[in-house]
Amino acid sequence: MSAKKIFGIVLTLAGMAGLIYGGMDLSSGGVARASFVYLLLGVIFFFAGIKLLQNTRDKVV
Template sequence: MNLKRFFGGLLTILGIVGLIYTAVIFAGTSGETRDIKSLIIYGILGIVFFMSGISVVRTTKDES
């Protein structure tokens, strides 16, 4: 089992969860400042985790 590939998959899943949580907050927002801040924070973290996870999986070579 390749540890880097596992870590990349975990980062990707965390990114997807963060983006889904951002969408849930966006759907239920009333436009308050706290809602907008949480949208920005969770959205940016979700994008960063997702992109870094995809990058790690893509650049890791398959060695058995």
């Protein structure tokens, strides 16, 4: 497993965590600005990780 794939997985998991935390904070009546920051960072990390995983190819030996 290459470093790019590991980094893509980490970014995707961080994005999912940010989306979940931001959604929970927003639904529980937290500060709206902070909730949107968590949601925005979650979306950015999630899609960056997904794109990195899609664009990383394994070498066939």
